[in-house]
Amino acid sequence: xxxxxxxxxxxGSAPRAMAALRNPAIGRLRLLGADNIAKTTRAIRDASxxxxxx
Numbered sequence: 001x002x003x004x005x006x007x008x009x010x011x012g013s014a015p016r017a018m019a020a021l022r023n024p025a026i027g028r029l030r031l032l033g034a035d036n037i038a039k040t041t042r043a044i045r046d047a048s049x050x051x052x053x054x
Contacts, residue, residue: 029041
């Protein structure tokens with residue numbers, strides 16, 4: 001009668017892959033002097049020209 005939700009976003013290796021991408025990004029932000037990671041990521045999101053550091 002009732003079925004499980006069809007979403008598969010949190011199954012398999014997706015959470016592990018996202019953590020593997022997120023952790024080096026946070027480390028890079030820390031090395032560049034970011035004290036507040038949440039505030040810094042919001043600023044990057046809002047001003048995408050700051051997203052790529054060369």
